Amino acid sequence: MSSTRTLIRGGLVITAAEETHADVLIEDGRIAALAAHGSGAAEGWTADRTIDARGKYVLPGGVDAHTHMEMPFGGTFAADTFESGTRAAAWGGTTTIVDFAVQAPGQALREGLDAWYAKADGVCAIDYAFHMIMADVNESSLKEMDLLVQEGITSFKLFMAYPGVFYSDDGRILRAMQRASGNGGLIMMHAENGIAIDVLVEQALAAGRTDPRHHGEVRKVLLEAEATHRAIQLARVADAPLYVVHVSAEEAVAELAAARDKGLPVFGETCPQYLFLSTDNLAEPDFEGAKYVCSTPLRPKEHQAALWRGLRTDDLQVVSTDHCPFCFAGQKELGRSDFSKIPNGLPGVENRMDLLHQAVVEGKLTRRRWIDIACAAPARMFGLYPRKGTIAPGADADVVVYDPDAGQTLSAATHHMAVDYSAYEGKKITGQVETVLSRGELVIDRREFTGRAGHGRFTPRATCQYLT
Numbered sequence: 001m002s003s004t005r006t007l008i009r010g011g012l013v014i015t016a017a018e019e020t021h022a023d024v025l026i027e028d029g030r031i032a033a034l035a036a037h038g039s040g041a042a043e044g045w046t047a048d049r050t051i052d053a054r055g056k057y058v059l060p061g062g063v064d065a066h067t068h069m070e071m072p073f074g075g076t077f078a079a080d081t082f083e084s085g086t087r088a089a090a091w092g093g094t095t096t097i098v099d100f101a102v103q104a105p106g107q108a109l110r111e112g113l114d115a116w117y118a119k120a121d122g123v124c125a126i127d128y129a130f131h132m133i134m135a136d137v138n139e140s141s142l143k144e145m146d147l148l149v150q151e152g153i154t155s156f157k158l159f160m161a162y163p164g165v166f167y168s169d170d171g172r173i174l175r176a177m178q179r180a181s182g183n184g185g186l187i188m189m190h191a192e193n194g195i196a197i198d199v200l201v202e203q204a205l206a207a208g209r210t211d212p213r214h215h216g217e218v219r220k221v222l223l224e225a226e227a228t229h230r231a232i233q234l235a236r237v238a239d240a241p242l243y244v245v246h247v248s249a250e251e252a253v254a255e256l257a258a259a260r261d262k263g264l265p266v267f268g269e270t271c272p273q274y275l276f277l278s279t280d281n282l283a284e285p286d287f288e289g290a291k292y293v294c295s296t297p298l299r300p301k302e303h304q305a306a307l308w309r310g311l312r313t314d315d316l317q318v319v320s321t322d323h324c325p326f327c328f329a330g331q332k333e334l335g336r337s338d339f340s341k342i343p344n345g346l347p348g349v350e351n352r353m354d355l356l357h358q359a360v361v362e363g364k365l366t367r368r369r370w371i372d373i374a375c376a377a378p379a380r381m382f383g384l385y386p387r388k389g390t391i392a393p394g395a396d397a398d399v400v401v402y403d404p405d406a407g408q409t410l411s412a413a414t415h416h417m418a419v420d421y422s423a424y425e426g427k428k429i430t431g432q433v434e435t436v437l438s439r440g441e442l443v444i445d446r447r448e449f450t451g452r453a454g455h456g457r458f459t460p461r462a463t464c465q466y467l468t
């Protein structure tokens with residue numbers, strides 16, 4: 001914690017609720033007060049450090065509720081460690097990540113979770129929390145869910161995809177949902193019909209269709225929509241809330257919208273890759289398409305309008321990155337002769353705030369909706385609000401000074417993620433993070449990294465705040 005008093009003066013403070021021309025006083029790592037520009041002096045404000053934010057936005061630090069640092073997948077590990085990944089997140093204006101601890105089949109949740117505590121301990125540049133991936137729903141892991149909720153791990157990801165790896169059948173899913181209904185946990189669903197997909201994978205490979213673009217073709221829109229529908233019905237039977245992760249297809253958004261129109265506690269997340277990239281990228285020649293292999297897969301461009309609309313109408317509440325980077329050299333290449341062996345996942349933890357600001361520039365989102373879907377809603381969804389996700393007295397002083405007029409070009413040559421390509425190589429963005437504070441400490445100071453590994457703390461979470 002910093003005992004320094006910091007004054008951020010002259011900026012436009014943007015939260016999900018309002019935009020105010022205000023100075024912000026930070027003390028002991030928390031937001032102490034806001035006051036109209038220049039009026040702090042009259043209230044006796046003094047500061048050891050003043051940050052000039054004239055002409056800039058003053059934003060809550062981003063909350064990325066879906067990352068996979070060092071995630072094991074397909075015989076390799078995601079390339080960012082908690083150290084490199086949280087540093088890159090800070091560069092991009094994100095000050096909290098919620099990563100996924102993994103229970104392997106046969107393991108206790110405790111064992112998987114402890115391994116994730118150990119990976120992150122003492123190396124993170126920004127604050128972090130965990131969801132728990134449940135790959136083995138059984139009597140004992142169901143009981144463990146209650147203990148995890150008490151410990152601040154209040155959300156559990158289940159997979160309708162990846163048979164033999166993370167997959168749970170409908171009976172296991174129902175039982176986990178029933179348990180969550182009782183203990184306040186939130187079930188996060190990877191909604192794709194993995195059993196059907198595996199049949200199509202086998203048929204594609206047998207027919208010699210081995211290129212990355214076939215990854216998108218076998219993971220059909222209908223199989224995402226069907227799984228989304230099924231997950232919603234199972235959640236209704238269990239009387240449990242549901243959060244569907246990485247929604248990519250228009251038809252899946254329609255399932256969420258229909259459920260929400262009935263007033264059901266069903267929530268949805270999408271990711272920048274589905275908003276900005278498409279099957280055109282998966283079809284890039286010379287195996288370049290492998291850079292864009294993730295699940296759910298990228299969809300034809302026509303799906304993007306429904307995702308943007310869902311974000312505007314609140315049928316989708318959150319944009320997270322699903323940051324799960326694998327290098328092209330040596331990792332994506334594992335699937336050169338078989339798309340099903342390409343490790344699934346894209347880098348993006350550094351790019352989310354900027355890409356969504358670009359959407360503001362292009363008129364797809366308002367500034368407040370940008371901050372809602374990137375900061376406030378993920379904090380509320382996962383029990384971190386108002387400590388995270390807003391700028392208000394008492395909140396953690398996780399603050400970004402953002403220059404809305406700076407121009408930048410996204411590139412692997414300049415990014416800070418430990419991966420040898422950018423999914424957005426060459427994309428021009430208006431806007432750039434200038435300065436970042438985490439609990440009042442400078443992590444990025446006018447585009448210099450001034451943070452340190454180990455500043456970031458594990459942050460236990462309350463239960464979903466959309467339900468209370």
Ligand code: URP
Pocket residue numbers: 068190246293294295296322324344345346
């Ligand atoms: O392709 C992806 N999304 N990789 C990460 C694991 C997951 O399913 O979220």
Ligand code: ZN
Pocket residue numbers: 010011012021022037
């Ligand atoms: Zn002003």
Ligand code: ZN
Pocket residue numbers: 190245246295296
């Ligand atoms: Zn998933």
Ligand code: ZN
Pocket residue numbers: 066068322324
């Ligand atoms: Zn993921």
